[in-house]
Amino acid sequence: MFDTLKTWFTEGIPIAEGAEWSKNKITDWFAFLFEPIKEHFGDFMSWLSEDVLMNIPPYILIIVIAIIAFFLSGKKLGLPIFSIVGLWLIYNQGLWDHLISTFTLVLLASILSVIVGVPLGILMSKSSIAEAIMKPVLDFMQTMPAFVYLIPAVAFFGIGMVPGVFASLIFATPPTVRFTNLGIRQVSKELVEASEAFGSTGAQKLFKVELPMARATIMAGINQTVMLALSMVVIASMIGAPGLGREVLSALQRAQVGPGFVAGIGIVILAIIIDRFTQTANSKKE
Amino acid sequence: MPVIEAKNLSKVFGKNPKHALELLDEGLSKDEILKKSGNTVGVNRASFSVDAGEIFVIMGLSGSGKSTLVRLINRLIEPTEGSILIDDQDLATMDKKELRQVRREKLSMVFQRFALFPHRTILQNAEYGLEIQNVPKEERSQKAKEALEMVGLGGYLDQRPDQLSGGMQQRVGLARALANDPEVLLMDEAFSALDPLIRKDMQDELLELQTKMKKTIIFITHDLDEALRIGDRIALMKDGSIVQIGSPEEILMNPANDYVERFVEDVDRSKVLTAQHIMKRPETINIEKHGPRVALERMREEGLSSILVVDSNRNLKGYVTAEDASEARKNDVRDIHEVLQTDIKKVDKETGMQDIFTIINGSPIPVAVVENERLVGIIVRGAVIAALAGDSEVNLDV
Numbered sequence: 041m042f043d044t045l046k047t048w049f050t051e052g053i054p055i056a057e058g059a060e061w062s063k064n065k066i067t068d069w070f071a072f073l074f075e076p077i078k079e080h081f082g083d084f085m086s087w088l089s090e091d092v093l094m095n096i097p098p099y100i101l102i103i104v105i106a107i108i109a110f111f112l113s114g115k116k117l118g119l120p121i122f123s124i125v126g127l128w129l130i131y132n133q134g135l136w137d138h139l140i141s142t143f144t145l146v147l148l149a150s151i152l153s154v155i156v157g158v159p160l161g162i163l164m165s166k167s168s169i170a171e172a173i174m175k176p177v178l179d180f181m182q183t184m185p186a187f188v189y190l191i192p193a194v195a196f197f198g199i200g201m202v203p204g205v206f207a208s209l210i211f212a213t214p215p216t217v218r219f220t221n222l223g224i225r226q227v228s229k230e231l232v233e234a235s236e237a238f239g240s241t242g243a244q245k246l247f248k249v250e251l252p253m254a255r256a257t258i259m260a261g262i263n264q265t266v267m268l269a270l271s272m273v274v275i276a277s278m279i280g281a282p283g284l285g286r287e288v289l290s291a292l293q294r295a296q297v298g299p300g301f302v303a304g305i306g307i308v309i310l311a312i313i314i315d316r317f318t319q320t321a322n323s324k325k326e
Numbered sequence: 327m328p329v330i331e332a333k334n335l336s337k338v339f340g341k342n343p344k345h346a347l348e349l350l351d352e353g354l355s356k357d358e359i360l361k362k363s364g365n366t367v368g369v370n371r372a373s374f375s376v377d378a379g380e381i382f383v384i385m386g387l388s389g390s391g392k393s394t395l396v397r398l399i400n401r402l403i404e405p406t407e408g409s410i411l412i413d414d415q416d417l418a419t420m421d422k423k424e425l426r427q428v429r430r431e432k433l434s435m436v437f438q439r440f441a442l443f444p445h446r447t448i449l450q451n452a453e454y455g456l457e458i459q460n461v462p463k464e465e466r467s468q469k470a471k472e473a474l475e476m477v478g479l480g481g482y483l484d485q486r487p488d489q490l491s492g493g494m495q496q497r498v499g500l501a502r503a504l505a506n507d508p509e510v511l512l513m514d515e516a517f518s519a520l521d522p523l524i525r526k527d528m529q530d531e532l533l534e535l536q537t538k539m540k541k542t543i544i545f546i547t548h549d550l551d552e553a554l555r556i557g558d559r560i561a562l563m564k565d566g567s568i569v570q571i572g573s574p575e576e577i578l579m580n581p582a583n584d585y586v587e588r589f590v591e592d593v594d595r596s597k598v599l600t601a602q603h604i605m606k607r608p609e610t611i612n613i614e615k616h617g618p619r620v621a622l623e624r625m626r627e628e629g630l631s632s633i634l635v636v637d638s639n640r641n642l643k644g645y646v647t648a649e650d651a652s653e654a655r656k657n658d659v660r661d662i663h664e665v666l667q668t669d670i671k672k673v674d675k676e677t678g679m680q681d682i683f684t685i686i687n688g689s690p691i692p693v694a695v696v697e698n699e700r701l702v703g704i705i706v707r708g709a710v711i712a713a714l715a716g717d718s719e720v721n722l723d724v
Contacts, residue, residue: 228441230437230438230439230441231441231443233397233402233435233437233441234435234437234441234443235454236402236429237400237402237429237433237434237435237512238429238430238434238435238454238455238458238502238506239426239427239428239429239430239431239455239458239459240426240458241426241458244458248443248454248457248458249443252443252445253443253444253445255445
């Protein structure tokens with residue numbers, strides 16, 4: 041015991057070894073879970089992006105998006121026009137398939153983040169113990185450099201889309217959890233009392249009062265999550281996730297400013313459209 | 327038969343509430359306990375019972391524990407000790423499910439800042455209590471509409487709460503509480519957030535509604551005028567304890583201690599006192615038996631300048647002045663009718679002080695107080711002024 045402490049003191053505490061060990065153990069223990077996920081989820085994603093979305097003629101998809109944008113933004117023309125011009129430009133630059141891949145990754149990573157994040161946020165708002173435990177974990181998840189998540193992602197799921205989604209999930213979930221927690225805790229005490237005073241069950245209170253009241257805050261969190269997922273999906277190209285990020289990465293590796301710039305613009309356009317979509321969807325129902 | 331009864335209801339906020347209760351038993355004050363144990367006494371052994379159809383007002387300054395007390399009644403705050411009996415069931419020991427049932431069926435609450443759900447329409451707000459009981463849609467919207475109709479908001483069903491004024495919002499709050507048809511209505515400073523004129527309207531409306539509904543109402547307020555206006559009985563709270571329970575008159579006339587006395591000092595007494603509180607026992611003669619001679623004799627005995635005349639049933643007939651009576655005696659008139667004056671001013675025993683004041687001002691003779699034409703007392707001008715000045719020399723045993 042004392043000797044161990046002494047070696048820790050002189051030669052450093054083996055944190056890296058510990059992390060390695062944990063990774064190996066988790067890979068072993070959860071192989072039964074990771075393997076099918078890798079296989080089926082991976083298949084599903086390629087099917088969605090390559091067989092479904094890429095098979096829709098680009099101009100039809102652009103028009104559909106523009107129409108959705110038109111109604112979503114309250115029949116204003118700004119967002120539809122930007123969508124048409126921006127998406128056409130990406131198509132024009134020959135990046136359409138990459139755009140679809142990136143979009144699929146962002147979409148799935150965001151949906152999963154919300155599915156995981158909202159219930160966690162609810163739990164956190166209901167239990168102060170859960171909050172005390174999860175706050176530092178969330179801080180850790182958000183401040184750890186995003187690249188680091190790629191390592192266990194590869195270990196668990198190999199390379200490709202699935203580890204990309206996994207890394208995005210870890211990186212992008214915290215805002216949804218935090219904002220859900222915040223939103224519910226911010227619901228006026230009197231409204232919660234009113235709901236209880238009339239004899240609501242916990243679930244009735246949550247679904248009829250707290251979640252509707254916290255909706256705007258939760259949506260703001262989801263918007264953040266989607267944007268983080270996008271940034272992570274770009275980084276995930278380093279572990280073989282397809283999409284616009286891969287174009288940036290290869291341009292970087294060959295020091296080609298031109299193609300890198302074009303792919304970068306594609307990401308910016310996608311980011312702006314996604315951001316505006318989620319924001320207007322939120323503000324519209326106010 | 328009380329509908330709701332609180333026994334030794336206590337709430338201590340802090341880490342060691344039982345210890346604080348022991349300290350209370352030792353006679354320490356709220357401040358001393360806070361200093362000694364770090365616990366805050368919210369409510370200290372409140373006991374009261376409220377009868378069916380009664381408006382029971384709990385009143386106290388901010389920090390007196392009244393809002394805590396009302397939340398103990400429906401257990402929005404868990405009591406540290408004591409019991410709350412509704413129909414002989416103890417709320418304090420119920421499990422969650424039973425408690426929910428009682429809240430749904432027997433207790434409704436109206437909140438200070440309305441607490442309407444902003445994402446629901448007025449109708450949906452009023453439906454809330456029924457909705458969570460899974461009442462079928464048709465039935466609950468019917469009941470909610472009736473409740474909204476009752477508070478005069480039948481035409482605003484599809485508006486949102488923020489489109490309504492404060493007074494209207496609180497009507498929705500009231501309708502939401504009434505839609506459940508509860509036995510007991512808890513109103514937590516329900517009108518305090520409204521401006522004074524609207525508040526008065528709402529008080530009047532509540533009283534009017536109450537004549538129809540006959541609900542048992544527990545009403546919290548910090549406003550003594552409001553308490554006196556609407557309360558059948560008032561409980562006064564200080565530092566978490568109930569210091570006095572009584573009718574408005576009792577509280578005003580016989581303050582239990584200095585605190586209550588200071589509280590009621592600046593109340594406009596003319597608003598609560600009525601003729602019966604300041605009248606005196608009248609000196610009378612009987613029109614069927616007595617003549618001017620007896621009248622004069624009585625007046626001399628009592629040192630009066632006039633005397634009231636009644637019949638054998640004590641129905642008021644008029645009055646005789648000393649001057650007229652002595653004139654009559656000189657002229658040897660035997661019949662009292664000859665000198666009887668009938669222009670006497672009468673007030674009902676429920677007449678308020680302000681009205682009495684205008685009547686008595688400029689009347690040389692005392693005002694007669696009647697109950698169904700029967701004489702029950704007289705009011706002399708001095709008594710009115712004394713009562714307005716807060717002199718407690720008034721008669722409460724009526």
